[in-house]
Amino acid sequence: MTPLNIPEWQSLDRHYSDLKFVSMREQFALDSKRFERFSITSGDLLLDYSKNRITQETMDKLIQLAEAVEIQDWVEKMFKGDAINITEGRAVLHTALRNRSNNPVMVDGKDVMPAVNAVLEKMKRFCDQVHNGSWLGFSGKKITDIVNIGIGGSDLGPAMICDALEPYGIDGMKVHFVSNVDGTDLSTTIEHLNPETTLFVVASKTFTTQETITNAQSARNWFLKEGKPDDVAKHFVAVSTNAKEVAKFGIDTDNMFEIWDWVGGRYSLWSAIGLPIALYTGMDVFERLLDGGHQMDNHFRTQPLPENIPVVMGMLGVWYINFFNSQTQAIVPYDHSLARFPNHMQQLDMESNGKFINRTGARINYKTGPVIWGTPGTNGQHAYFQLIHQGTQLIPVDFVLPVNSHYPDCDHQSILLANGLAQAEALMKGKTAEEVRAELVNEGYEGSALEALLPHKVFPGNRPSNVLLFPKLTPEMLGQLVALYEHKVFVQGVVWNINSFDQWGVELGKQLAKAIVPDLKDGAEISAHDSSTTQLIKLIRELRQ
Numbered sequence: 001m002t003p004l005n006i007p008e009w010q011s012l013d014r015h016y017s018d019l020k021f022v023s024m025r026e027q028f029a030l031d032s033k034r035f036e037r038f039s040i041t042s043g044d045l046l047l048d049y050s051k052n053r054i055t056q057e058t059m060d061k062l063i064q065l066a067e068a069v070e071i072q073d074w075v076e077k078m079f080k081g082d083a084i085n086i087t088e089g090r091a092v093l094h095t096a097l098r099n100r101s102n103n104p105v106m107v108d109g110k111d112v113m114p115a116v117n118a119v120l121e122k123m124k125r126f127c128d129q130v131h132n133g134s135w136l137g138f139s140g141k142k143i144t145d146i147v148n149i150g151i152g153g154s155d156l157g158p159a160m161i162c163d164a165l166e167p168y169g170i171d172g173m174k175v176h177f178v179s180n181v182d183g184t185d186l187s188t189t190i191e192h193l194n195p196e197t198t199l200f201v202v203a204s205k206t207f208t209t210q211e212t213i214t215n216a217q218s219a220r221n222w223f224l225k226e227g228k229p230d231d232v233a234k235h236f237v238a239v240s241t242n243a244k245e246v247a248k249f250g251i252d253t254d255n256m257f258e259i260w261d262w263v264g265g266r267y268s269l270w271s272a273i274g275l276p277i278a279l280y281t282g283m284d285v286f287e288r289l290l291d292g293g294h295q296m297d298n299h300f301r302t303q304p305l306p307e308n309i310p311v312v313m314g315m316l317g318v319w320y321i322n323f324f325n326s327q328t329q330a331i332v333p334y335d336h337s338l339a340r341f342p343n344h345m346q347q348l349d350m351e352s353n354g355k356f357i358n359r360t361g362a363r364i365n366y367k368t369g370p371v372i373w374g375t376p377g378t379n380g381q382h383a384y385f386q387l388i389h390q391g392t393q394l395i396p397v398d399f400v401l402p403v404n405s406h407y408p409d410c411d412h413q414s415i416l417l418a419n420g421l422a423q424a425e426a427l428m429k430g431k432t433a434e435e436v437r438a439e440l441v442n443e444g445y446e447g448s449a450l451e452a453l454l455p456h457k458v459f460p461g462n463r464p465s466n467v468l469l470f471p472k473l474t475p476e477m478l479g480q481l482v483a484l485y486e487h488k489v490f491v492q493g494v495v496w497n498i499n500s501f502d503q504w505g506v507e508l509g510k511q512l513a514k515a516i517v518p519d520l521k522d523g524a525e526i527s528a529h530d531s532s533t534t535q536l537i538k539l540i541r542e543l544r545q
């Protein structure tokens, strides 16, 4: 079923024609309660969505559309473990990984919670041993450096969380992430490390991913320059679903932390894929992260749709993508430690909703997932914000604002926050020609010089943004934020009638390169390719040193 035929979608289409010229500035002037009307809190987290191109009627219609696609039924299907990942025949249960209520969650008639809890318990035992020194390196020294080797979902989420939770890092423990098969990544990481005190976590759900296995083999070779083959067990652990491949690689399966096929890669930081987080911060902090995720799950599952943060954010996204024709969504955290947050969100959203086929296998004739991008504020202001203010595209922005810093000695927070708020305000208000004229006159401009400069300094405004505001970036808050975006993406996938939980585009990449690797060998017969690829292969062979 295409959403274009749903009466609520068509009603939004008509509403869009009426609303597209309505100015937010005027709406704010007319309604002193606009902030109260269009903001939601969940615990310590506030979503202010008042600076959007909406009226109450818009929100009513968006919520009616969410109801028409039976969003609440889909939410229940996901939480209850139905196989909603239809192309892979799998349940989608990242919510079970952070199910702190411990209520049973059934997959194929079996409760998954005992297995989830057992792995959490194993992670805890292992982290405690590493931290208290009962797990030592081969020469009897304490582990000081964790190197996670993984890629995509087995890298981005844990790397982002470790950055963000740097204030919670255990003294003396450092964490590194190696993902790229470009040897530079591994080489520049290990060149400063001591194999006696380094622990590698090889994180791969399938344990067949070329980049990860290649990096892990090279890491083992590096380790074996000092350690003996028997010492590998003390320095390499694995996170995977694939015990056979783990054993084949040479890692003792006692040192393997299990994940399950119902955990999607980009949703896996809550599983044992989060082991580097727990090793870096301690298991108690990792559990606080899970608590935050669970809190958002409860919010998502129980709050009425108009008061439901992921639903409201998801539907606002649909409003811009499908009616205003927006192509991209910026996520701009005003927190330097969230530098990798937009990257993780990019994978989460673009891999989940970058689809052109609907759940019934038919081609889609409407827009789905946007391009997600962003970097921390204020840096982005000195780079790409020009285009957001005065470019020709409508780019909705999420401003993520923690009120308090973890580093109060360096008290820059007022300046940081003022910048975030000022950007959101300026995007909404813009600057009219009259205002620019008054400013220029004030500055002494007149005549043709004034007229020539004036249009360049006009800001159209009416550019939408959300503000997510919270007291401090604690593990619980970070858990809430990540889970919020996961659910937002899910809401949009339901509206677009797509399977947000497969990733055939990623699988394609995994196959393609394997076919070309042998062609790059000197003297090998080059297999059939287009002429461009064949010539490039030949050139690479010639240029290779």
Ligand code: G6Q
Pocket (backbone or CB within 6 Å): 151, 152, 153, 154, 203, 204, 205, 206, 207, 208, 209, 212, 264, 265, 266, 267, 351, 503, 506
């Ligand atoms: C995520 C994707 C993808 C995956 C990586 C790594 O949802 O499936 O990014 O996480 O390709 O896969 P492995 O964990 O199997 O190595």
